[in-house]
Amino acid sequence: MKQLEFSELTPVQQTLVNRAVEIRQRAYAPYSNYKVGVALVDEKDNIHAGCNIESADYTLTTHAEMDAINTMVKTGVLHLKEIAVVVKSDVGNAMPCGLCRQKIREFSASPNVQVIGINLDKSEKIQHIFIAPMSELFPYGFGPDFLAMST
Ligand code: THU
Ligand code: ZN
Secondary structure (H helix, E strand, C coil), rough: CEEEEHHHHCCHHHHHHHHHHHHHHEECEEECCCCCCEEEECCCCCCEEHHHHHHHCCCCCCCCCHHHHHHHHCCCCEEEEEEEEECCCCCCCCCCCCHHHHHHHCCCCCCCEEEEEEEECCCEEEEEEEEEHHHHHHHCCCCCCHCCCCC
């Protein structure tokens, strides 16, 4: 994982960050107060965004990454090339949880898919940005190719 500045991101990555910051405002997180915004670019270069959506039941939460991926799938495209995750926190890196890493693995165009984690500060300004490939975040992960059986 490496840290970089916004200006070091590619134009597409900068767009993903901006879209993720924007959609984060739509997060429904009254229980955790931890709003997450995600934007991804698919293999056809279309961008899809998602946010976390909680429920009074507590167990029914949709993670932002899952929301963005489901949105992509519903357009008929199955693979993403890059994904940005935004949270407002000064603790840790804004990287997807284990469940979301599994889901990103399912729909990744390659193990080189870059995951960009953005932490916002109290005034919602970018505090720091980390980037890591899926191969580093989810090594040896289970995936659709594992289901193949040779007879
Ligand atoms: N959350 C996400 O949206 N993505 C993650 O990968 C980590 C957790 C959400 C779920 C819940 O609404 C809140 O963040 C606190 O866990
Ligand atoms: Zn998650």
